[in-house]
Amino acid sequence: MTDLRYESPESIEAAVALLAEEGPSAKIFAGGTDLLVQIREDLIEPGLLVDIKKITETRQITIDSEYIHIGAAVTGAELGEHDQISAMWPGVVEAVELIGSMQVQGRATVGGNLCNASPAADSVPALIAADAVVVIAGPDGMREIPVQDIPTAPGQTSLKPGEFVLSIKLPVRPERAGDAYLRFIPRTEMDIAVVGAGVSITLNPDGTCASARLALGAVSATARLVEAASGILVGKKLTDDVLEALAGAARDACSPIDDKRGTIEFRTKVAGVMACRATKIAWERAEKN
Numbered sequence: 001m002t003d004l005r006y007e008s009p010e011s012i013e014a015a016v017a018l019l020a021e022e023g024p025s026a027k028i029f030a031g032g033t034d035l036l037v038q039i040r041e042d043l044i045e046p047g048l049l050v051d052i053k054k055i056t057e058t059r060q061i062t063i064d065s066e067y068i069h070i071g072a073a074v075t076g077a078e079l080g081e082h083d084q085i086s087a088m089w090p091g092v093v094e095a096v097e098l099i100g101s102m103q104v105q106g107r108a109t110v111g112g113n114l115c116n117a118s119p120a121a122d123s124v125p126a127l128i129a130a131d132a133v134v135v136i137a138g139p140d141g142m143r144e145i146p147v148q149d150i151p152t153a154p155g156q157t158s159l160k161p162g163e164f165v166l167s168i169k170l171p172v173r174p175e176r177a178g179d180a181y182l183r184f185i186p187r188t189e190m191d192i193a194v195v196g197a198g199v200s201i202t203l204n205p206d207g208t209c210a211s212a213r214l215a216l217g218a219v220s221a222t223a224r225l226v227e228a229a230s231g232i233l234v235g236k237k238l239t240d241d242v243l244e245a246l247a248g249a250a251r252d253a254c255s256p257i258d259d260k261r262g263t264i265e266f267r268t269k270v271a272g273v274m275a276c277r278a279t280k281i282a283w284e285r286a287e288k289n
Helices: 012-025 035-040 076-080 083-088 090-096 110-115 123-129 228-233 240-252 264-288
Strands: 005-007 026-029 048-051 061-063 067-071 133-138 141-146 151-153 164-171 177-184 195-203 209-217
Touching: 012 026, 012 048, 012 133, 012 164, 026 035, 067 083, 076 090, 076 110, 083 090, 090 123, 090 177, 090 195, 090 264, 110 123, 110 164, 123 177, 123 195, 123 209, 177 264, 195 264, 209 228, 209 240, 209 264, 228 240, 240 264
Parallel strands: 005 048, 026 048
Antiparallel strands: 061 067, 067 164, 133 141, 133 164, 177 195, 195 209
């Protein structure tokens, strides 16, 4: 291994300068639960680790009239302990709390789970369903893009040289809205998703669907939004026919691989099942809000 340098800048500008100067061999260090494993297993050989935890904006959770702002270095445990976010976005919190063990939760970050770009990352389908936006800092200033535009392939992101994720924005929920995240795993806990499904629903006063977003994980190279789900659900009540159509749309959106956790056929079938189950939970939560 080459000499590995460690820096912990205290400002956005300093972090961007370090990343831009070092180039591709620089890696962001937040929780480190994926990064350190990859280094120890010689999967990557960075020349510089830029620890972003001393940058105030990466460690804050703030809520204004429109958005919940979650710093990229906020841990899963911290998010789970935040009562307002747990009440507004229980599905997102459920997804984040599935990342690793309780010990890992104390270190693993929301931004890290996103930027690790695993197709099976639990938080990503839930964030896509929530219509979350990523705030990115870089040499050209700040920019914002939808969460689904960050992962581009397994282990790869759309971040440009010198850029890093500063925070993630969730919209403040309206009334009669709910979300949920479910996954299928071979074991009872601490496993990688065979299929993950995140759903966000808003209801009209008459009980029909006003808006809907469904996202799937572990069934393609990146987590993906099921575009057809909105057309199936909006304006409808949750009937068996609607759920059957939704399951079909989820299956049609899949392009999975065969591996030791599941075949293409199995993952595709389970995607439809998980999509319907998560939708039922999100719908029930919306009716109670």
